[in-house]
Amino acid sequence: MSLTELHDEPESRTVSIEDAVLDTLAPGIPAADVDDLRSRVHGPVYTAGDDGMAAEVATWNVAIQHTPAVAVGATGGADVAAAVSWAVAHGLRVAVQATGHGPVRNAAGSLMITTRRMQGLAIDPDRRIARVQAGVKWIRVLEAAAEFGLTGLCGSSSDVGVVGYTLGGGMGSLGRKIGFAADLVQAVEIVTADGRLRRISADTEPELFWAVRGGKGNFGVVTALEIELVPVSSLFGGGIFFAGDDAPALLHRFRQWAPTLPEEVSTSIAILRMPPMDELPPPLRGRTVVHLRFAYVGDDHAEAERLLDPMKDVGTILLGYVGPMRTDEMDGIHMDPVDPLPAWEKGMLLTDFPEETADALLATVGPQLEIPLIMAEVRLMGGALGRPAKVPNAVPGRSGAFAVLVVGPGVPELAHVVPAIGKGVLAALGPWKAQESMINFLGDVSGPEEVAAAYPPATIGRLREVKRTVDPDGVFSFGHAL
Numbered sequence: 249m250s251l252t253e254l255h256d257e258p259e260s261r262t263v264s265i266e267d268a269v270l271d272t273l274a275p276g277i278p279a280a281d282v283d284d285l286r287s288r289v290h291g292p293v294y295t296a297g298d299d300g301m302a303a304e305v306a307t308w309n310v311a312i313q314h315t316p317a318v319a320v321g322a323t324g325g326a327d328v329a330a331a332v333s334w335a336v337a338h339g340l341r342v343a344v345q346a347t348g349h350g351p352v353r354n355a356a357g358s359l360m361i362t363t364r365r366m367q368g369l370a371i372d373p374d375r376r377i378a379r380v381q382a383g384v385k386w387i388r389v390l391e392a393a394a395e396f397g398l399t400g401l402c403g404s405s406s407d408v409g410v411v412g413y414t415l416g417g418g419m420g421s422l423g424r425k426i427g428f429a430a431d432l433v434q435a436v437e438i439v440t441a442d443g444r445l446r447r448i449s450a451d452t453e454p455e456l457f458w459a460v461r462g463g464k465g466n467f468g469v470v471t472a473l474e475i476e477l478v479p480v481s482s483l484f485g486g487g488i489f490f491a492g493d494d495a496p497a498l499l500h501r502f503r504q505w506a507p508t509l510p511e512e513v514s515t516s517i518a519i520l521r522m523p524p525m526d527e528l529p530p531p532l533r534g535r536t537v538v539h540l541r542f543a544y545v546g547d548d549h550a551e552a553e554r555l556l557d558p559m560k561d562v563g564t565i566l567l568g569y570v571g572p573m574r575t576d577e578m579d580g581i582h583m584d585p586v587d588p589l590p591a592w593e594k595g596m597l598l599t600d601f602p603e604e605t606a607d608a609l610l611a612t613v614g615p616q617l618e619i620p621l622i623m624a625e626v627r628l629m630g631g632a633l634g635r636p637a638k639v640p641n642a643v644p645g646r647s648g649a650f651a652v653l654v655v656g657p658g659v660p661e662l663a664h665v666v667p668a669i670g671k672g673v674l675a676a677l678g679p680w681k682a683q684e685s686m687i688n689f690l691g692d693v694s695g696p697e698e699v700a701a702a703y704p705p706a707t708i709g710r711l712r713e714v715k716r717t718v719d720p721d722g723v724f725s726f727g728h729a730l
């Protein structure tokens with residue numbers, strides 16, 4: 249398969265004298281300078297107030313809307329380099345967005361680089377390497393790799409961007425067997441604050457290469473990743489929905505059962521409050537349910553069945569499928585929502601999940617409560633997720649035994665209620681909190697100190713040192729910024 253770089257035609261835009269006068273971007277930036285930027289990039293450039301701006305920077309998680317001063321729809325590494333240099337020259341900080349699945353807060357006043365036009369994907373099946381440009385979503389990698397009997401370490405939704413997910417660690421259904429997605433990164437193409445596009449690897453710039461794998465967007469805009477693919481073509485996986493009333497029995501069985509599983513199995517359990525939407529199957533519509541997710545990597549399906557069995561007789565099954573599935577069907581395990589929605593979320597890791605922890609979780613999100621939380625999920629960690637990467641990186645969270653994530657509607661009417669309830673759930677689990685957290689599941693954070701607290705102390709010191717070296721002026725300070 250050959251690499252295809254999409255070079256969209258720049259959208260034409262005539263600037264009238266009124267436009268020039270009305271260009272309300274960052275104070276002090278003349279419209280002529282914006283035209284200069286337009287002449288340097290292939291993709292479209294929007295400024296605050298332009299018609300196309302809102303669509304260009306639209307998020308998947310619509311709870312957060314970005315209002316940058318300037319947006320550049322990058323078509324490749326050269327556009328990104330030009331945009332970063334221009335931003336630095338004009339005193340603007342740089343934000344980046346691929347799919348909008350993981351906005352942390354409004355990147356107001358920034359120069360936002362959107363990468364969704366960067367759709368290059370090339371697979372070398374002999375070396376089992378994929379070069380993935382910054383706008384590619386996981387589904388394209390899964391489909392293309394499957395043609396060669398290979399796959400990548402995608403998470404619960406293949407609608408998520410490969411780059412953002414991987415820079416934040418990337419924990420998915422093959423994680424316990426193989427590790428974090430970041431552990432399989434071979435090389436990174438990145439534009440740093442000096443406007444240089446560099447290809448870095450363990451051999452060329454080991455310290456920056458260590459930092460960017462786990463340090464997310466703190467060090468520059470990644471234009472492409474080279475990732476190792478794994479020779480897995482199918483799974484035994486899926487999910488089972490149980491009646492919500494069975495939550496106590498299911499959670500207590502899960503906490504005893506999950507730690508006994510081999511590394512071939514990744515699993516999680518979630519209490520879901522389903523909306524009364526017609527699109528949902530009648531047994532789930534408007535109900536509180538428990539969703540058990542299960543993925544077995546291996547050919548011995550009889551063994552997979554045997555491993556799953558202890559969970560099947562714990563409650564009333566409403567519907568579900570666990571069985572053979574192709575790797576490009578992995579979304580069927582978690583069944584995450586696909587359409588954009590407003591979400592508030594926050595997560596943490598647990599060192600353990602004993603009886604008291606399950607009770608604390610049930611007391612705060614159990615089916616007996618009328619609360620506006622969409623999901624409270626517990627994922628099993630351990631296995632390869634608990635071991636260092638072959639080429640060490642900055643990914644935190646390896647000490648966690650379980651990961652907890654709470655999600656609620658991120659709507660203005662519940663702006664205080666949902667975070668208060670969600671944080672209350674995590675506080676109730678506080679006694680079992682691990683020191684580290686996973687960056688991709690941090691969700692709502694109060695600021696850089698909370699992000700820093702996700703990393704072990706030695707890691708955060710080293711990350712800050714790299715940041716001081718490559719981004720001393722804090723050009724990249726949106727998202728989960730340090």
Ligand SMILES: Cc1cc2nc3c(=O)[nH]c(=O)nc-3n(C[C@H](O)[C@H](O)[C@H](O)COP(=O)(O)OP(=O)(O)OC[C@H]3O[C@@H](n4cnc5c(N)ncnc54)[C@H](O)[C@@H]3O)c2cc1C
Pocket residue numbers: 344345346347348349350351352363382402403404405407408409410411412413414415416417418419420464465466468469470471584585688689726727728
């Ligand atoms: C439905 C859903 C399911 C998920 N499941 C999982 C899961 O199973 N496992 C897991 O680990 N995570 C999961 N996540 C979290 C997800 O990995 C993060 O939100 C990730 O940041 C999304 O990346 P994105 O590029 O798609 O989103 P965006 O909102 O476009 O980007 C989010 C952030 O990623 C960084 N980023 C994106 N592109 C670049 C770039 N080119 N250069 C530098 N930084 C960049 C930036 O910090 C940016 O602010 C899930 C999220 C959702 C909404």
